[in-house]
Amino acid sequence: MRKFSIDKENKGLEPSEEQIRRYKDFSRLHHDYERLTKRGKKPVYQDPKLYMLIVLIGIILLIILLEE
């Protein structure tokens, strides 16, 4: 929750140029963006369902080949 109060000491709320410079970094932004949007996919062997599906397809293909 946000509440207002009056700045009686007149501190002012403008950030300094130094403060702005500290956070302005496009390469970091680009890196964070890549990290968030292009996360590496799980390898097949770490995904049990996909792994089982591939094994199952392999077995079916093997059975078909042997039948022929």
Added chain:
Amino acid sequence: MTDSEIVALAKERQDYFGELYERYFDQIFRFVFKRLGGLESEAGDITQHTFIKAMANLNKYEDRGLPFSSWLYRIAQNEVNMYFRNSKGNYTVEIDESKFKDLCEEAEINYMSADQQEQLINLLNKLEQEQLDLLELRFFQGMSFKEIADIYNITEPNAKMRVYRILEKLNKKWSDEK
């Protein structure tokens, strides 16, 4: 190059987004910093998130003749509100006394003692967050009705009407309180 031209290029190649970042980082950081009452590192994180979201959603952005910055302000506004919602504690945002007096003048509330100021601040704090947002943009961030209208995607007279309705409401509550 105009913003529209850079946006069109940035939709094709992300590198061009850097130009938009360079142009608007400072003003978005200032906006967030003031809205958070001077919390520096939080302002840095929220500004960064704002640009990440803008970059991720750039393809959805449609140029309707509004300044590109109003789209960024809208994202930043949402990010700040989300931050307030998710924060467990209460945040105190300090406002300039002279700006507070401007608000009083516009609400037709006469100059008051320090105690009465506190009373009015308490009334202000009881307003809905969306109403507070509008007053904050207008009086404490010093935005024009046109800028507010662009952020909310409404017309300028509508923005003006909304702000003045809130001021009327505040005035009425103040009269009742007295």
